Amino acid sequence: MAPRPxxxxxxxxxxxxxxxxxxxPGDFWTALRAGTSTAAALDHLGLERHRVRIGCRVRGLDQAALAEAExxxxxxxxxLDPFAHYGTLAALAAHRDAGHPQAPPGRTAIIVGxxxxxxxxxxxESAHYTSHGPAKVNPLMPLVTMPNAAAAQIAMRLDWHGxxxxxATTCASSADAIGHALLLLQTHRADVVLAGGCEATLTPVTLAGFGNLNAVSLRNDDPARASRPFDTDRDGFxxxxxxxxxxxxxxxxxxxRRARPYALLAGYAATADAHHLSMPRPDGSGAADAMRAAIADAGLTPGDIAHVNAHGTSTVHNDRAEAAALRTVFGPHRVPxxxxxxxxxxxxxxxGAVELIAAVQAMRCGEVPPTANHEHTEPGLDIDVVHRAPRPVPTGAALSNSFGFGGHNSSLVVTPA
Known part of the structure; x- marks a missing residue:
């Protein structure tokens, strides 16, 4: 076989x-190092009859405190629906942080998960329809709710024409968006890419659905301790x-242009479990395939990975499957x-995007933030979960995992710049 160009x-x-x-990014990293949960009661939503009444909200997002360009x-x-508002602000902040990189408008790209x-x-608007009839539904509703609203808004704000x-690959969406950006740049189909993801699902109907799916924690009386990745006492995300x-x-x-890179995006891979709509393959084989392929795509071996930012949802089945995948890929090399x-x-x-940012920050700082609320690793998982305090790690590559409902598996590898 001919060598790869x-x-x-x-x-x-x-x-x-x-x-x-x-x-x-600074405030985010400080919070991760502290390892304190942001979960709280969602009293403003009127969830008295709901099984699930907690969540992690964006708070204190003050328009006046934003940079003028954002x-x-x-x-x-x-x-804008909150999801598109959040996405637009984060994308514009990233563009400013990068020094407002320029490229011909057609040589740019925006990839949103x-x-x-x-x-x-x-x-x-569904509530308006039920209460007042079709005439009271906002005519902009189709445009505000479309999943591509964030991508459209970002393009208009920056005047990018690519x-x-x-x-949309559920919980792997923004990791796949970043992976797609990598491919566009490697094949010279774009010169500058904004890639990431945005979501706002803390609504009564969505919370009711996930509660009835039995996928989320029911610790309504103790929300700060509800999300417990890989912990023996976890009960959902x-x-x-x-x-x-x-x-x-x-x-x-x-x-x-004398920009200072945070890191290199070195590898990406995606696979499908082709197994079940909501459950991962119990042996984690699909996730393991994605991890191995991403590491190989970066030209590395598992021994080169200094830490893993796991998908780690805090559900029984996902954490077990991911732990099995990690054991398969890393074997006796018990990566943090x-x-x-x-x-x-x-x-x-x-x-996926937010967690890749965390992985980049951890790699640059040489320490892995603790897994909040993790006290005792479930027997049999046999993985090295960082908890209680940040842990120093040697300089090296980081792997970030994202797995989605429907069996979507996505892994990204970053290396020091």
């Missing part, structure tokens, strides 16, 4: 985040919301594993 190195030059744990006119903000679109608006795509975006460009282009979902909850379509 040399591929350009792809740099991460900008980070933007809107999350329950903070809406700047502020949205009040009229525009009112026409989103699972469900404008659920807040959809629920509200592809503006939305990828906690819903969250937010957005994360990264600016990606070829390393040679970043150096030419963390899950940020103990702090942020599960951000669904935004999870």
């Amino acid at each position: 040399a591929r350009p190195e792809i740099a991460i030059t900008g980070l933007g985040v809107v999350s329950p744990a903070g809406s700047t 502020r949205l006119p009040a009229k525009d903000a009112r026409r 989103n699972a469900v679109g404008g659920r807040t608006t959809s629920d509200r 592809p503006a795509l939305t990828i 906690v819903m969250g919301e937010g957005a994360g975006f990264l600016v990606l460009e070829r390393l040679e282009d970043a150096r030419a 594993v963390t899950s940020t979902k103990g702090v942020t909850g599960h951000l669904i379509g935004a999870a």
